[in-house]
């Protein structure tokens with residue numbers, strides 16, 4: 001299924017006048033504040049977020065899964081779906097693979113297919129949180145932390161194979177998320193579990209090429225409910241430090257206890273140059289994996305405010321980050337849901353870009369708390385959606401990607417092509 005430039009241009013034509021009015025209004029507002037509108041548009045255009053290969057079909061809960069229809073059944077079809085999102089939004093120029101769910105049989109062919117859709121391969125993700133049919137040892141009681149050296153060796157070997165796959169595809173990073181932990185007091189020796197995990201991570205790290213990065217993800221609970229071996233950013237930071245300079249912490253927005261100040265974690269990790277990657281989603285209670293910006297858009301803005309400040313700080317030692325959406329789609333069409341997430345990310349980023357840090361810094365020095373709040377909320381409450389649309393239009397995308405997707409009946413076409421019963425996820 002190919003969306004042509006002409007189709008997008010024709011579609012944009014019908015929105016042209018409305019968009020022009022809205023864009024000129026906000027551009028004038030920003031210019032009045034001496035904000036360089038063209039530069040912000042360019043930065044939005046440059047901001048690319050990876051789509052994970054497991055997010056293109058219906059997810060599910062512990063209680064059930066409801067098919068969406070037309071889900072991609074192969075890696076080729078998943079790449080095609082990310083291609084659709086990227087063609088319409090021009091902001092999803094990368095795909096993040098999950099191994100072993102998406103092992104490419106022919107890496108060269110897959111690489112060139114992705115290139116046809118203007119996609120590159122972002123971080124590859126290992127999976128030691130479930131057993132595969134052909135594996136010798138079970139991960140029921142852990143993987144990199146397991147009490148049995150043979151299980152740890154198997155999990156290390158799996159991560160090495162994931163790296164090999166990534167190398168073949170041109171990826172440059174490995175994300176490690178561990179389900180390891182315990183569900184009952186007494187089950188695990190905390191100290192031994194950490195020691196084993198560190199030794200295992202070091203073995204994986206040593207296998208990585210020099211220009212690769214390792215991202216260590218943390219999570220406070222689930223699937224284990226008493227303890228997780230890498231429960232928080234502090235543990236992740238400790239392990240990353242011990243592994244070496246190419247190991248970093250990965251922040252997944254849903255992997256925090258309620259009300260955690262995530263923006264402060266971001267600021268702290270950026271200060272140490274140890275923030276490697278970001279998994280976007282939103283949540284009300286836990287790791288809900290909802291659409292980005294659906295529940296707490298102000299928090300998302302505050303996080304981006306720290307990201308923009310931390311990365312642009314003149315003393316910044318943090319490398320560029322790997323951005324990815326890590327959400328689950330139980331109710332909405334996954335492609336529509338992902339496009340909503342992308343817009344929310346772009347919006348929070350744009351809002352953060354218009355914060356005047358000079359004025360904010362002065363308010364802080366003067367301990368003018370009221371003014372500090374005014375500065376942040378003023379940026380947050382400025383409707384920058386026309387700016388996002390302008391950036392998308394500049395890049396060749398659709399002014400309203402979801403409206404285009406619906407008008408062209410893309411889901412219907414996918415169902416006609418693939419059927420109603422295909423299942424995309426590996427779970």
Ligand SMILES: [Mn+2]
Nearest residue numbers: 217252279326
């Ligand atoms: Mn994640």
